[in-house]
Amino acid sequence: MATAFAVLAEPHRRRILDLLLERPRAVGELVEELGLTQPGTSKHLKVLREAGLVRMRPDAQRRVYELRMEPLAEVHEWLEPYRRMWARRLDALERHLDAMPDLDD
């Protein structure tokens, strides 16, 4: 199973996830929104499916796709130490400013 990072590298696939975040949608809807051909859209959906980022539910001749967020945890967790570092820097800046003499009077 491909890593979530590789899957998210493709803009159309991020767009698909954004659309599915609002609500589940059939392939046809996604085709319209993306401006891709139907086969192209289906192919991206296959990649997303194999990465566990979407789930498919048949509805007669249609296939309704819905979001599965679990694999996004990988990205969230990778980002974690960077967020921490970012916060630490903000703290340091704040302490720095607090320790500085007032220059504006």
Added chain:
Amino acid sequence: MATAFAVLAEPHRRRILDLLLERPRAVGELVEELGLTQPGTSKHLKVLREAGLVRMRPDAQRRVYELRMEPLAEVHEWLEPYRRMWARRLDALERHLDAMPDLDD
């Protein structure tokens, strides 16, 4: 400038960022850690540089690379609505459990 998502799709590049999160490093150090050839490492660094994810400071004949986290904000922000959705689901689950009769006695 390439999107941060595309840059992060490559595992070696994520590894480089993780190493630079600890401290700035010269190319040689990164080559050792990655187990890649020097040119290969330099090429990844170029991609990272062009995406604004690292910064280069010459030090004699060495080039010391350090992390720049700003472009990671794009990823963080894209993830935001998913985090919100995730939190909402946890809330719903919690409310659901609270409303359930105790089964364990």
Added chain:
DNA sequence: GGTGTTTATTCCATTGTAGATATATGTCCT
């Protein structure tokens, strides 16, 4: 059973990417 509708699969062409080797550039030291 045939037809229209919806989606998946296959095939092809194009392009992009990662890696390796060889080479160039620039810096230090003597």
Added chain:
DNA sequence: AGGACATATATCTACAATGGAATAAACACC
């Protein structure tokens, strides 16, 4: 200036990914 060292760039190759067109498969409806 010359040699050693560190890094970047160029070139080549192999492979993967994207997108389109054509085709196949599944289902609904008459």
